[in-house]
Amino acid sequence: MLLPQGIDAFRDHFVEALEDGTTELDGIARTALLAGSRHIHALDVQIAWLDSQIASG
Numbered sequence: 001m002l003l004p005q006g007i008d009a010f011r012d013h014f015v016e017a018l019e020d021g022t023t024e025l026d027g028i029a030r031t032a033l034l035a036g037s038r039h040i041h042a043l044d045v046q047i048a049w050l051d052s053q054i055a056s057g
Contacts, residue, residue, distance in 0.1 A: 011040075018037070
């Protein structure tokens, strides 16, 4: 699996690459990585909200 460099580019293409189905990952690994990706996204949303609360202060 090849992914672009940089965290933003990585995040943009990570789920797409996992869902592609042509990677050599088995179902359990793919499921775990997708769950981790959803968790990271949820954390990003919470951090953005907290940042906005701090900024509005």
